[in-house]
Amino acid sequence: MKIQIIIDRRMVQVDDGTTVLNAARKAGIVIPTLCHHEALKPYGSCRLCMVEIVQNKRHRLVTSCTFPAGAGMEVFTETSRVKELRKKVVELLLARCPDDLLIQTMARHMGIESSRFRNKENKECILCGLCVRFCEEVVGANAIGLSNRGVECEVTTPFKASSDTCIGCGSCSYICPTGCIEMVEDKETPGMRKMNIGNLFFETCPNDYKCKDCNIDQQFIEETKNVIARFRNKFSNFAD
Numbered sequence: 001m002k003i004q005i006i007i008d009r010r011m012v013q014v015d016d017g018t019t020v021l022n023a024a025r026k027a028g029i030v031i032p033t034l035c036h037h038e039a040l041k042p043y044g045s046c047r048l049c050m051v052e053i054v055q056n057k058r059h060r061l062v063t064s065c066t067f068p069a070g071a072g073m074e075v076f077t078e079t080s081r082v083k084e085l086r087k088k089v090v091e092l093l094l095a096r097c098p099d100d101l102l103i104q105t106m107a108r109h110m111g112i113e114s115s116r117f118r119n120k121e122n123k124e125c126i127l128c129g130l131c132v133r134f135c136e137e138v139v140g141a142n143a144i145g146l147s148n149r150g151v152e153c154e155v156t157t158p159f160k161a162s163s164d165t166c167i168g169c170g171s172c173s174y175i176c177p178t179g180c181i182e183m184v185e186d187k188e189t190p191g192m193r194k195m196n197i198g199n200l201f202f203e204t205c206p207n208d209y210k211c212k213d214c215n216i217d218q219q220f221i222e223e224t225k226n227v228i229a230r231f232r233n234k235f236s237n238f239a240d
C-alpha cells in the first residue's frame with residue numbers, strides 16, 4: 001500500500017513501512033547518517049539522522065533511519081532543534097575522535113570549530129557498529145563485537161583473543177567509515193595477514209582455511225564468499 005507524507009514541504013509517496021530516511025532519500029533530501037547502511041538492518045545508535053515529525057498535531061524528534069513513515073505525517077529535517085541535536089552528536093564525536101577526518105569534515109560543514117565537551121582520549125573508532133553488524137548479518141561470522149561502555153567502548157574479539165570464527169575476509173575493514181580496522185601483512189610470518197583494530201592484532205588464514213587439518217567448515221567459507229560477492233556487486237558505493 002502507498003502512503004503520502006510531507007517532507008520539508010514536499011509531498012512524497014512511498015510504500016507503507018518505508019523509513020523516514022528512505023522516504024527523504026526518495027525525494028532527494030539529504031539527511032546525514034553514520035550508523036546506517038542500506039545493506040544492514042536499521043540500528044539507530046548514532047542519532048545523527050534525527051528529524052522532527054508532526055503526527056496528530058504532536059511534535060517529536062525521531063531517528064529517521066528507524067522510524068516508519070506514516071500516512072499524513074509531516075517531517076522537518078532542518079529545524080533548529082534538529083540542527084542543535086546533530087551538532088551535539090558531532091561535538092561528542094569530535095571530543096572522542098579529534099583527529100578523525102570524517103568527523104572533522106562533518107564538524108566543518110556544521111560550522112563547529114571546537115567541541116564543548118572535554119576530550120578524554122583520542123580514539124579512532126566512532127562506534128557506528130557497522131563492522132560488527134556486517135560481520136554478523138552479512139558474513140555470518142560474529143567474530144567481533146562492541147565491548148565496555150562510555151569512553152572505554154571499543155570493537156574487539158571475545159576476550160581480545162585471536163578469533164577462531166574470523167575468516168579474514170576484510171569486510172569489516174572495507175565498511176569502516178573511519179579506516180580504523182586494517183588488514184596488514186604479518187612481517188614475521190610471510191603470507192599471513194593480521195587484522196588490526198586499535199591495539200588488537202590477530203592472525204587470519206592466508207590459505208582460506210583449506211589445509212587438511214583445519215576444522216573450519218568449508219561450506220560456510222564458500223557461502224560467506226558468495227554473500228560478500230553479491231553484496232559488493234549490489235552496493236559498490238559504500239559512501240553513505
Ligand code: SF4
Nearest residue numbers: 135166167169170172
Ligand atoms: S575479517 Fe573477520 S571480523 Fe572482519 S568481517 Fe570478516 S570475519 Fe568478520
Ligand code: SF4
Nearest residue numbers: 125126128129131176
Ligand atoms: S571500527 Fe569502524 S566500522 Fe567498526 S564501529 Fe568503529 S568506526 Fe564503526
Ligand code: FES
Nearest residue numbers: 044046047049065
Ligand atoms: S543513522 Fe540513524 S541513528 Fe545513526
